[in-house]
Amino acid sequence: MLKKLINHENFKSDTIYVSVIILIPIIVSLIIYTNIDIEEEKIKTVIIQPNIDPYNEKFNRSNDQNLRYLESILNDVKNRNSLVILPETYFSDGSLISSLNYSTIIEGLKIIRERYDTEILTGIELYDVFNDSSKVKKYSNRLENNRWLDLFNASIFISEDIDIYKKSKLVVGIEKMPYKNFLEPLLGSLLIDFGGLSYSRGYQDYRTVFKSNTGTKVAPIICYESIYGEYVSEYVRNGANLLAIITNDGWWNNTEGHKQHLSYARLRSIETRKNIVRSANTGISAVINYRGEILKTIGYEQEGLINKNVGMNDKITFYTKYGDYIFRLCLFFIIIISAFYLANLLKVKK
Known part of the structure; x- marks a missing residue:
């Protein structure tokens, strides 16, 4: 048969x-x-993986401790004039936005930048506390005594100037409270008593590209944002010639999660034809070229750094211009085929 x-x-x-x-x-x-062969300029990069336990140690470290650790690492780096990449929420002790430029974090980073002739991209927790109700945003968290709190999972860039990007693709249930406008009036002050887990993070509506006088135009992509192709392509449309992913993959422990997260980064490099520098608190820090090839890594639960020259280019791909066109084409054909199928089904019934 x-x-x-x-x-x-x-x-x-x-x-x-x-x-x-x-x-x-x-x-x-x-x-x-x-x-494929793209002409590129090279930049020296130093990618740091501190390997700090996110459950027991990371959020108990002071900003001063993290500054001292950074300086101790750079003391051993021979290359100067480098772009230094540190992971998501590296400065987890946070800083008040209104006084950030005068904070010990910025003052310390400026000293390190001048001493080692570097530019620094790092993750940081930022916050703002205020009483003025006219400043309240959708993501603002109500405190007691008519006060409000804005929290941000952010990245800062220390070059000639200081620039900030606030993570905008937030993890639901951890960084973003679903249906907040609906639930908050119902639960009221109970939200304050949930150990801070209910505090939503703020965000911004545009993709900031960090620019320096050396020609670096780097996209600061924070963790979860890297799984969204069209989202990442917005950075490139805004001028990014290098993608930097900063993350903290230790939450997954040693499971497939941190490996899959790295695989998403490879897709982003192919879609945009941009090289990627990836700094994980722990997870897999890596350099990925525009073909999606992993050139160098630091493994899970390892402390260390990657010291490598990485290419920058201004190529704009079809995907960068038009986004997830394959999905849209498939959706279009599914609708057309479904319509024909239903039409034939109705004819048969008649």
């Missing part, structure tokens, strides 16, 4: 048709992969 099925003319033609559909994209991808 199987022999008859294989010999059947329709089976053979269908097999050829399906094989062609599968093979053509593979062949085209291989041709693109082997022929």
Whole structure:
């Protein structure tokens, strides 16, 4: 019976048709992969993985401790004039936004920058406490005594100037309270008593690109944001020539989670044809080229640094311009096919 099925003319033609559909994209991808060559300028980078336990140690360290650790690491780095990348919420003790420029964090980072001739991109917790109700945003957290709290998982860039980016793709249930406008009036002050877990993080509506006088235009992508292709492409449309992913993958422990998160980064490099520098508190820190190839890594639960020259380019890909067009095309064809199917079904019933 199987022999008859294989010999059947329709089976053979269908097999050829399906094989062609599968093979053509593979062949085209291989041709693109082997022929792509993008002209790039190089920048020295230092990617640091401190490997601090996020459950027991990370959020008990002071900003001064983290500054001393950074300086001790850079003392051993021979290269100067480098871009230094530190992980998400590296300065977890936080800083008040209104006094950030005069804080011990910024003063310390400025000294390190001048001493080691570097530019520094690092994660930081920022916050603002205020009484003025006219400043209240959708994400503001109500405190007692008519006060409000804005919290931000942010990154800062220390160069000639200081720039800030606030993480905007927030993890639901951890950084963002779902249905907050609905639940807060119902639960009221109970939200304050949940050990801070209910505090939502703030965000911004545009993708900031950190720019320096050396030509670096780096995208500060914070953790969860890196899984969204179209979101990351907004940085490139805003001028980014290098992608920096800062993350804290230790929450997963030694599971597949941190490995899958790294795999998403490879997709982002292919979509945008940008090199990626990735700093994880712990997880897998890495350098990834615009082909999606991992060039260098620091493994899970390892402390260390990557010292490597990385390329920057201004290429704008089709994906960067038009986003998830494959998904949209598939959705369009599904709608058309479904419409034809329903039309034929109605004809048969008549």
